Amino acid sequence: MSSKPANPLPPVPPLPRTLILDYRDSYTNNLLSLFVSLYPDDEVRRKVVVVQADEITWDDLQTMLSDLDCILLSPGPGRPDIPADIGFALDLIRTTTIPLLGICLGMQALAVAYGGQIINTPDLKHGHVIPISFNFNPNSGSGSRSIFDLFPDHGNGTSDPSVVGQARLGSTKMVDKDVDVGNGKAPFGTEVQIEVQEEVQKEVQEEEVVGGQSVGNVGMVEMVTYNSLTVDPVLGFPSDELEVIAWHDDKRKLEDGTVVPVKTIQGLAHRTKPQYGVQFHPESIASSSGSLLLLSFLQKTHEYHTSKTLPTPTTALRTGYPPLTRRTLRMSSTYRQVEESRAASRVGSRAGSPGPGQGQNHGGRGGGRMRLVEERIEMVQGSAGGIEDVNEQVFRELTRRGNGRAEKLGTVWLDGVSNRAATTSSMSIPSFVLSYSLRTRTVICHFLNPETSRVAARRLRLSSRPAVDTFWKWFSRGSVELRRRLQDRTTGDRGQSLDMFARAASRRETGDRPTDTRWKGGWVGWWGYEMKEESLGGYEARTSGKGGEDEDGPDACWGWCDRILRRSKDGSWDICGVVDPGGQETTSPATVQTTEEAEDDGMEMLEWLESLGLQFGASPREWEQWLQTAKDVVGLAVSQRPDTRMKDRKDVLPAFKPLISAEGYKTGIEKCRKAIYDGNSYELTLTTRFVASSSSSSTRVDPLDMYAHLRQRNPAPYSTFVHFPTAGTTILSSSPERFVRIDADGRVEMKPIKGTRGRVKCVCDRGGVDCPGKGGPDCATRCAKLDDEVARELCSNAKERAENLMIVDLIRSDLQSCCSPSSVQVPKLIALETYESVHQLVTTVVGRLEQGISEIEAVERCFPPGSMTGAPKLRSVQILDDLEAPNRRRGVYSGALGYMGIDGQVDLSVVIRTIVAEYEPVTTDTDRQGMQEREVRYSLGAGGAITWLSDPQGEWDEVLTKVGSVTGSR
Numbered sequence: 029m030s031s032k033p034a035n036p037l038p039p040v041p042p043l044p045r046t047l048i049l050d051y052r053d054s055y056t057n058n059l060l061s062l063f064v065s066l067y068p069d070d071e072v073r074r075k076v077v078v079v080q081a082d083e084i085t086w087d088d089l090q091t092m093l094s095d096l097d098c099i100l101l102s103p104g105p106g107r108p109d110i111p112a113d114i115g116f117a118l119d120l121i122r123t124t125t126i127p128l129l130g131i132c133l134g135m136q137a138l139a140v141a142y143g144g145q146i147i148n149t150p151d152l153k154h155g156h157v158i159p160i161s162f163n164f165n166p167n168s169g170s171g172s173r174s175i176f177d178l179f180p181d182h183g184n185g186t187s188d189p190s191v192v193g194q195a196r197l198g199s200t201k202m203v204d205k206d207v208d209v210g211n212g213k214a215p216f217g218t219e220v221q222i223e224v225q226e227e228v229q230k231e232v233q234e235e236e237v238v239g240g241q242s243v244g245n246v247g248m249v250e251m252v253t254y255n256s257l258t259v260d261p262v263l264g265f266p267s268d269e270l271e272v273i274a275w276h277d278d279k280r281k282l283e284d285g286t287v288v289p290v291k292t293i294q295g296l297a298h299r300t301k302p303q304y305g306v307q308f309h310p311e312s313i314a315s316s317s318g319s320l321l322l323l324s325f326l327q328k329t330h331e332y333h334t335s336k337t338l339p340t341p342t343t344a345l346r347t348g349y350p351p352l353t354r355r356t357l358r359m360s361s362t363y364r365q366v367e368e369s370r371a372a373s374r375v376g377s378r379a380g381s382p383g384p385g386q387g388q389n390h391g392g393r394g395g396g397r398m399r400l401v402e403e404r405i406e407m408v409q410g411s412a413g414g415i416e417d418v419n420e421q422v423f424r425e426l427t428r429r430g431n432g433r434a435e436k437l438g439t440v441w442l443d444g445v446s447n448r449a450a451t452t453s454s455m456s457i458p459s460f461v462l463s464y465s466l467r468t469r470t471v472i473c474h475f476l477n478p479e480t481s482r483v484a485a486r487r488l489r490l491s492s493r494p495a496v497d498t499f500w501k502w503f504s505r506g507s508v509e510l511r512r513r514l515q516d517r518t519t520g521d522r523g524q525s526l527d528m529f530a531r532a533a534s535r536r537e538t539g540d541r542p543t544d545t546r547w548k549g550g551w552v553g554w555w556g557y558e559m560k561e562e563s564l565g566g567y568e569a570r571t572s573g574k575g576g577e578d579e580d581g582p583d584a585c586w587g588w589c590d591r592i593l594r595r596s597k598d599g600s601w602d603i604c605g606v607v608d609p610g611g612q613e614t615t616s617p618a619t620v621q622t623t624e625e626a627e628d629d630g631m632e633m634l635e636w637l638e639s640l641g642l643q644f645g646a647s648p649r650e651w652e653q654w655l656q657t658a659k660d661v662v663g664l665a666v667s668q669r670p671d672t673r674m675k676d677r678k679d680v681l682p683a684f685k686p687l688i689s690a691e692g693y694k695t696g697i698e699k700c701r702k703a704i705y706d707g708n709s710y711e712l713t714l715t716t717r718f719v720a721s722s723s724s725s726s727t728r729v730d731p732l733d734m735y736a737h738l739r740q741r742n743p744a745p746y747s748t749f750v751h752f753p754t755a756g757t758t759i760l761s762s763s764p765e766r767f768v769r770i771d772a773d774g775r776v777e778m779k780p781i782k783g784t785r786g787r788v789k790c791v792c793d794r795g796g797v798d799c800p801g802k803g804g805p806d807c808a809t810r811c812a813k814l815d816d817e818v819a820r821e822l823c824s825n826a827k828e829r830a831e832n833l834m835i836v837d838l839i840r841s842d843l844q845s846c847c848s849p850s851s852v853q854v855p856k857l858i859a860l861e862t863y864e865s866v867h868q869l870v871t872t873v874v875g876r877l878e879q880g881i882s883e884i885e886a887v888e889r890c891f892p893p894g895s896m897t898g899a900p901k902l903r904s905v906q907i908l909d910d911l912e913a914p915n916r917r918r919g920v921y922s923g924a925l926g927y928m929g930i931d932g933q934v935d936l937s938v939v940i941r942t943i944v945a946e947y948e949p950v951t952t953d954t955d956r957q958g959m960q961e962r963e964v965r966y967s968l969g970a971g972g973a974i975t976w977l978s979d980p981q982g983e984w985d986e987v988l989t990k991v992g993s994v995t996g997s998r
């Protein structure tokens with residue numbers, strides 16, 4: 029093969045005003061990536077708008093039409109012949125005159141609008157890259173009915189089929205024969221079809237052998253498909269109206285088992301109107317030449333608007349198109365959010381939309397004068413135990429010294445453990461804890477009454493306007509406002525004041541990476557899976573799915589941690605946190621109401637917390653005390669002999685039992701496959717839970733002992749211990765999966781995992797009789813080799829790669845809703861990562877926050893984690909709500925756990941491989957004594973992504989492997 033340089037990009041027309049109607053597909057926003065490959069971000073933001081199809085009416089659309097130059101109909105779940113799925117699209121297709129491009133569901137709608145029928149595609153394969161053959165017109169330009177005219181290497185007289193595969197924008201093969209396919213004369217799916225297909229294949233082969241000039245009009249390109257349904261090429265195919273311009277050589281299994289070749293329609297064009305459709309997904313990260321397809325459509329759009337036959341006003345657009353009007357832009361929820369946030373930040377010190385009373389109390393209690401401070405303790409790891417054991421000792425010692433605060437309000441340990449390298453570890457005791465219940469729309473704040481040192485609780489009902497005020501929005505506004513108060517810091521009289529904001533601001537301009545990305549204090553806690561009710565557009569909560577009373581733990585819970593003890597990778601320790609030079613030691617009891625009954629309404633977060641007498645930073649004296657405590661704690665721990673309890677940790681975990689049987693889970697898998705077959709989902713992350721209770725164990729085990737066991741036997745990058753007794757919840761996590769990390773300068777990174785294999789481990793030294801390497805002197809080497817083979821198989825497994833790709837495309841689309849469009853990139857696609865007990869396929873997706881979007885809003889827009897839902901997210905989540913034991917919530921499992929720092933940094937894991945301990949909340953001193961007696965319910969969620977190709981037994985085994993990585997039972 030020669031190495032001719034890629035074709036230059038064909039001329040790009042002025043960007044027409046484009047409406048993308050989103051049918052709640054989780055990929056639609058990726059179309060923006062195609063636009064920004066051709067036009068600058070700013071222009072795309074002004075001229076391209078994504079609107080949820082179910083949020084506008086046919087009448088709304090009529091009023092928008094004069095503001096639009098072309099329309100894209102997105103992919104989506106469901107069927108184009110079901111009105112509830114497709115809305116007014118069929119009317120739109122039949123009546124509109126402006127250019128229109130339908131993608132997947134959108135193309136199917138094009139066919140149905142003109143009388144076509146929808147059937148199941150013969151060979152369901154979601155997320156696979158398949159070859160697409162297409163027609164093109166060598167003399168493209170007006171009159172051509174194909175939107176493949178620009179595909180390499182066509183139209184510039186340099187067509188050399190032997191090199192086209194290396195062209196910049198994708199791999200394409202050309203043949204030199206004009207084959208008459210699918211234009212109505214030789215309908216698809218017939219005997220003739222098969223002959224045609226063979227003929228095409230022969231031509232392709234001959235062409236490759238001969239390697240001569242391509243003058244013909246059939247090309248090939250590789251694209252990703254996500255469809256279960258397809259346009260029937262034979263029955264009712266509206267050949268008077270539509271022409272087939274692309275197809276895939278597929279196969280269909282007949283009832284007698286024989287497999288026959290068939291073609292599936294992959295591209296359509298209207299014979300007279302500027303309307304086109306493609307069945308594949310040009311916007312997928314694994315599709316090639318998607319931008320060329322869009323460019324071709326936009327060229328056709330421009331040709332249409334500059335055509336002499338059209339009325340004058342349209343012809344006048346020859347030189348460019350105006351931006352969309354604000355009214356049209358406001359139909360997009362992303363636009364509205366960005367606009368609101370920007371307006372709010374222009375108002376001055378206000379963060380989000382000001383709520384009632386916000387800002388009235390800002391001058392109080394040291395507001396605006398807080399500083400981030402960091403001080404080294406200079407204590408390096410001692411000789412006792414391994415480095416990780418020292419961490420544990422420090423944590424235990426810190427808990428003991430918490431003056432009862434740890435016992436009453438809780439402890440957090442952002443651990444992160446690795447067997448391979450030393451990691452950082454951060455510990456803290458919250459000064460107050462917020463928990464939120466979706467059912468009552470109430471936030472409860474637990475804190476210590478400074479007079480009595482007892483736990484006090486105050487409730488706040490969010491305003492009665494759920495659409496306007498969600499916990500996400502309330503919390504985001506308050507947190508942004510809190511962050512603002514750090515901005516005017518001056519350097520402290522002692523210690524190093526971290527001028528995070530000055531640096532972050534300059535980094536935004538220079539693009540440098542922040543140097544210190546460690547946690548510096550702020551919120552630690554979790555977003556439970558059910559918080560999707562307030563984050564996922566279009567979601568309708570099941571009324572019966574809220575669980576019984578005993579299941580009613582908080583849906584989100586965040587503890588404020590302003591004093592942190594941290595260990596660096598080199599083993600040294602430091603303290604870090606927020607200091608409020610004007611802060612006071614005690615709060616005037618007169619300002620604090622501590623009764624459970626007191627309930628506030630609709631106040632903004634800061635205003636409310638301050639009315640309770642709470643502070644966000646330590647006073648200088650408290651900071652001194654903190655430094656002393658930290659020194660003592662670390663000093664003692666590093667000099668101590670290892671705690672003997674650490675030595676023998678066998679069997680500290682209770683025996684977990686599955687909530688449903690293997691058969692029950694497999695029935696769920698079949699239901700998932702049915703939903704996929706029907707076109708309602710492409711992939712569903714089906715989960716279940718394994719449960720245990722303290723009453724079922726013979727001896728009561730302290731959750732911290734359990735966690736200590738877990739961090740040793742299954743070290744994971746997101747190992748975390750969060751203990752919030754007032755919320756009745758303790759979390760023991762060994763999650764390997766990053767949900768989202770956001771740097772202080774707005775860089776976002778998500779790392780979805782899909783594809784799991786248990787590792788092969790030599791167990792000879794543990795007296796294993798059934799060692800996979802069969803024992804003997806070379807057993808360890810044999811096991812390592814087997815382990816390698818397992819990893820290799822995983823990496824090349826088409827089904828696992830497809831599972832990963834589907835989530836990656838979904839996550840790219842999630843990020844497109846909060847990041848600037850051209851910043852969303854995939855630096856690492858489907859890479860192997862190996863952990864203590866499993867191999868995983870992991871992808872890295874990055875972006876940069878759109879100005880005006882806060883980090884918590886970004887988390888909200890991506891929540892719940894796509895790897896726990898499947899795709900498309902909304903429809904899949906609704907299906908899973910019904911499938912997974914309808915009376916149970918997923919709770920903490922499947923949500924996000926970690927920190928949201930005061931400096932704007934966020935690091936959250938996906939809550940998997942995690943034990944959640946739940947009990948009656950401990951809120952009074954009497955209760956606390958009773959805690960030893962109270963029953964603790966432990967649960968461990970596990971599941972996996974189900975696709976059409978799933979094997980039920982294999983999937984159940986995968987669930988057991990995941991559970992086993994936590995319990996050690998496998």
Ligand SMILES: C=C(O[C@@H]1C=C(C(=O)O)C=C[C@H]1O)C(=O)O
Nearest residue numbers: 782783784895940970971972973
């Ligand atoms: C559902 C779980 O894991 C999810 C599913 C995975 C898979 O299907 O391979 C991998 C990681 C997680 O995103 C779980 O661990 O419970």
Ligand SMILES: NC(=O)CC[C@H](N)C(=O)O
Nearest residue numbers: 103104132133256257707
């Ligand atoms: N990605 C899509 O748009 C899918 C369309 C349709 N639901 C199908 O399964 O065929």
